[in-house]
Amino acid sequence: xxxxxxxxxxxxxxxxxxxxxxxxxxxxxxxxxxxxxxxxxxxxxxxxxxxxxxxxxxxxxxxxxxxxxxxxxxxxxxxxxxxxxxxxxxxxxxxxxxxxxxxxxxxxxxxxxxxxxxxxxxxxxxxxxxxxxxxxxxxxxxxxxxxxxxxxxxxxxxxxxxxxxxxxxxxxxxxxxxxxxxxxxxxxxxxxxxxx
Numbered sequence: 001x002x003x004x005x006x007x008x009x010x011x012x013x014x015x016x017x018x019x020x021x022x023x024x025x026x027x028x029x030x031x032x033x034x035x036x037x038x039x040x041x042x043x044x045x046x047x048x049x050x051x052x053x054x055x056x057x058x059x060x061x062x063x064x065x066x067x068x069x070x071x072x073x074x075x076x077x078x079x080x081x082x083x084x085x086x087x088x089x090x091x092x093x094x095x096x097x098x099x100x101x102x103x104x105x106x107x108x109x110x111x112x113x114x115x116x117x118x119x120x121x122x123x124x125x126x127x128x129x130x131x132x133x134x135x136x137x138x139x140x141x142x143x144x145x146x147x148x149x150x151x152x153x154x155x156x157x158x159x160x161x162x163x164x165x166x167x168x169x170x171x172x173x174x175x176x177x178x179x180x181x182x183x184x185x186x187x188x189x190x191x192x193x194x195x196x
Contacts, residue, residue, distance in 0.1 A: 019068070019069040020066040020067060020068055020069060021066070021067055021069055021072060021178045021191070022065065022066055022067075022178060022179045022180070022181070023064040023065070023066075023067050023072075023075075023176060023177065023178055023179070023191065024060055024061075024062065024063045024064055024176075024177055024179060025060070025061045025062045025063075025064065025079075025125050025129070025174060025175070025176055025177070026058040026059060026060050026061060026174065026175050026177050027058060027059040027061060027171050027173075027174050027175070028058055028173065028175060029057055029058060029059065029145065029169075030169065030170070032166070032167065033057075033110075033145075033166060033169060034054060034057060036164055036166060037057055037110060037145065037147055038054050038057075040096070040147065040162075040164065041147075041148070043162050044159075046154070046159070047154075048150060048151045048153060048154030049108075049148050049149075049150060049151075049154065050148060050149045050150070050151060051147065051148045052146055052147055052148060052149075053185065055188070056185075056186065056188055057145055057147075058145065058175075058177070058188075059112070059143055059144065059145050059169075059171075060144075060146075061121060061122055061125055061174065062122060062125045062126050062129065064129055064132070064133060065133060065134060065135055066134055067132050067133075067134075068132075071132050072191065074132075075128075075129060075132050075176070076176060076191070076192045078128040078129070079125065079128050079129070079176065079192075079194060080194065081128070082124040082125065082127065082128040083121075083124065083125075083174065083194050083196060085120075085124060086117075086120065086121050086124065086196050087196060088170060088171060088172040088196045089115070089117040089118070089170075089171055089196075090168040090169060090170050090171070091112040091113065091115060091118060091143055091168065091169045091171065092112065092113045092115075092168055092169075093110070093111075093112055093113075093164075093165075093166040093167075093168075093169060094111045094112055094113050095111050095163055096108065096109070096110055096111070096147070096161045096162070096163055096164065097109050097111050097161065098156060098159070098161070099111075099144070099146075101142075105150070105156050106149060106150050107146055107147075107148060107149050107150065108146075108147045108148040108161065109144040109145065109146060109147065110144060110145040110147055111142070111143075111144045112143040112144065112169065113143075114141055114142060114143060118141075118143050118171075119141055121171070121174075122141060125174075171196065172195065172196050173193060173194060173195045173196060174193075174194045174196070175190050175191075175192065175193050175194070176190070176191040176192040176194070177189065177190055177191060178191050
């Protein structure tokens with residue numbers, strides 16, 4: 001009976017493969033930040049820079065990768081429990097920079113000053129999600145927004161990045177987001193909103 005049950009489940013898994021969602025945890029941007037970051041691209045005429053669409057601009061806290069759909073509701077519950085320890089807090093904007101740091105540049109980031117409260121948020125989110133991750137993810141402490149990516153042929157060595165001044169960024173809510181990769185670029189959908 002046990003063998004037959006296993007054979008049935010294995011056969012069903014071939015017909016109905018496990019569905020997965022590509023997920024990450026993010027902070028949405030304020031209208032002021034969106035307005036300035038979207039207008040920032042007007043300073044550049046170079047080809048080879050792929051700017052992030054306005055609806056996709058966000059501050060990534062943790063990238064989870066592929067999570068089984070059946071585990072998403074449990075992940076949401078665990079995140080809610082962990083985030084009950086975090087109150088709203090503010091980050092200071094630092095600069096526009098080539099990224100990633102100390103490596104050949106492939107992107108343009110809007111960088112924030114790291115703070116202990118942001119590290120606390122990142123750590124809590126990562127620990128709540130760790131058991132659901134298929135692959136070990138690198139925990140990052142650098143709060144940033146990816147403004148643009150460079151195409152393979154683009155040489156950023158002569159690129160002049162204009163700096164902007166921005167008010168403190170209040171983090172009062174976060175989102176669990178799914179990412180569907182398409183030839184035209186990723187499509188992001190909010191799975192759950194978490195108010196701090």
